[in-house]
Amino acid sequence: MPPFFNNKKLIILLTSLIILVALIGFSMKEREQISWPEQFVHDTVGLFQYTFSKPARYVAGFFQNLQDIRNVYEENKVLKSHLQKYAELDSNYQVLKSQYDELKKQLNISSIPDLTDYKSYVAFVIGRSFDNWNQQITVNKGLKQGIKKGMPVVTADGFIGKVTEVSQFTSVVTLVTDPSNYNQISAEVIKSGVPIDGMIEGYDDKKNELLFKKIPIDAKITKGDKVVSSGLGKVYPQGILIGTVTKVSTDQYGLTKTAEVKPAANFNNIEYVDILERLAPSVSGGDGGS
Template sequence: MPQFLLNKRLILLLVSIILLVALIGFSFKKDRNLSWPEEFIQDTIGLVQSVFHRPAQYVAGFFENVNNLLDTYEENEILRSQLNSYMQLEERIQQLQLENEKLKEELDIQNEQDLSDYEVIRGTVYVRNPDQWNELIKINKGTIHGVEKDMAVMTAKGLIGKVKSTSQFTSTVQLLSMPNRENRISALISTENGAVFGLIEGYDDELKALEMKIIETDREIKEGDGVTTSGLGGIFPEGLPIGEVLKVEPDAYGLSKIAFIQPAADFYDIEHVMFIKREMPTIHSEEAEGEEE
């Protein structure tokens, strides 16, 4: 009896395999009509796919958009940092170009003027108080560099003031634009009829011009005449450029003339300066004895 059941199971297995192979072969047959079970299964599968396909596609698209946004954000951060670096580099290039132009101007002014008799000490402004913008500036050179009190100070364009005080490594410069009547400078105006001497002893805030009291009132002075240091004051060397005549007016009493001088230097924009020290000629003892004889 058990043997009979075993044989029966084998027969059923073989029959099932044969039917399965037949169905597979039948399903691969071309140009045939689907049976109703196949149609049912196919329709069911299609309905399930259509129901779950759109949500699955939406979810996949959502995560893809999120990834794209993250990638875009990272790219924007990189581009922003590169743009900031570029702007900083561009600003630095402009600063270097301006500094280069100013240094060229200093070299040009030194070549144009006869500064061979002067000792030139170069310095840079490191402090400028907004409350005293037109009065005082601090320079990064002091007595250890050879700077002395009352030494003339100029930029590449012209005279700006004198040394007010010094320390070992720094100095304070009093500008010509400082409203101080005691800040006098002996100057001369070069006219067609010769030099006209006077004293610069003030500054007009409205005109942004120096006030020069003319000693010789009978000389004709024209607009644009050059003004330089005369060297007679005992402090400033001779021939340092100050500016040019803007206009000439009689003083409040009508006894003398006041010339308003447009400064050659830009008092608002001062960065690099030159300390000018006049080298006094020395007389050797042998020469002195010869002169006495």
């Protein structure tokens, strides 16, 4: 026998190559139906793919969701930081706007007719006693700035009180809403060019209204009339708005009238005030106090 056929390894290799080529050609041939061994292999591989691919997709999706959640969390932190900064800026803006509006209104005080005889000191409210909320405030001007006891104090809305205590750098202002008679003010209502005089004496804290007393019994005062300082006592300027009449009644003896007056100034929100110093006497004079 020839030596070629004695080499069994070579024969097996050649036979395997022939079978492999035949299988490749057979698999590449278009057929209407594949053989059952191929079906078995395909189904087995497909089962393994289905079995392992679904959990793999789930795990991949789970980690993707975790990453998305982390991204959303980081974005929320940034947004919250921005919102907090915006809230702080908005708060600061509102405070500055309020102060600006208040100071702007203070400029209109010069429209008071008798104010040309007075020097104005703009002061900032630095304190308010909670037990005497409607009685006293403390401002940041004192003797060093020229403030003296008895000076009238106003805001852009109207009269609020007078200086009752003075130290070197601060002053205490007793408000007109003090229920005591310490802040008696000469006041008037102008009707048809004729002044109707009286006195602001007392405050009804339940109604938040001043009491305008000693009005002549025949005076024609009605609801809605404006009450201003009269300037008769040579202390307060004439024409400072005090408030608006809400009700008129006759006293118990029938000799005079009393009017309830809603204050023009907002005593619950006082930030800036003007302290007035009389420079020279005028024909109309100032206002009186006790």
